[in-house]
Amino acid sequence: MAGGLVCPADYSADVFLDDNFQRILTPPKCLRQTHLCPGQDMAKFEHHIFVCINQRPPENPRGCCDPEGLGELQLLFKQELAARGLKISVRANRSGCLDQCEHGPTVVVYPEGVWYGGVRAEDVKEIIESHIVNGVPVARLALAEECVNTPSCAHKSPRKPE
């Protein structure tokens, strides 16, 4: 098992044993997300965070989420998850265009299906703390219902017929 941490009792335990049950480890905080527990053969991802890193030329009227093509936002999510010991249960994936370009940079969190727009580097910690850890989506960044995949979104450029 990756990581070598086995929860000997339950999710609230604050004592850990190593793979051979030899050594007592005391991580700063026992979170369900930090280890595999008995009865769990494999960790299941509890959240997927898709971060659009699509790049388009500057003249494109739809704009794009990552004009510099650096993928920085996804890396920040990944780093923050790792720093909090959440990477075993939460995945931050690079994504192509999520078709919400006019609202970008765009991030969507599953399984809740919460869409975020205008996400900046400084928002990453708040999304993880509030949404992922505490289960409260960040309202100020959430896209309105009428913006996501509906023709009624006033922000989208009119599409040319294909």
Ligand code: FES
């Ligand atoms: S370029 Fe990011 S949603 Fe389209």
Ligand SMILES: [Zn+2]
């Ligand atoms: Zn909109």
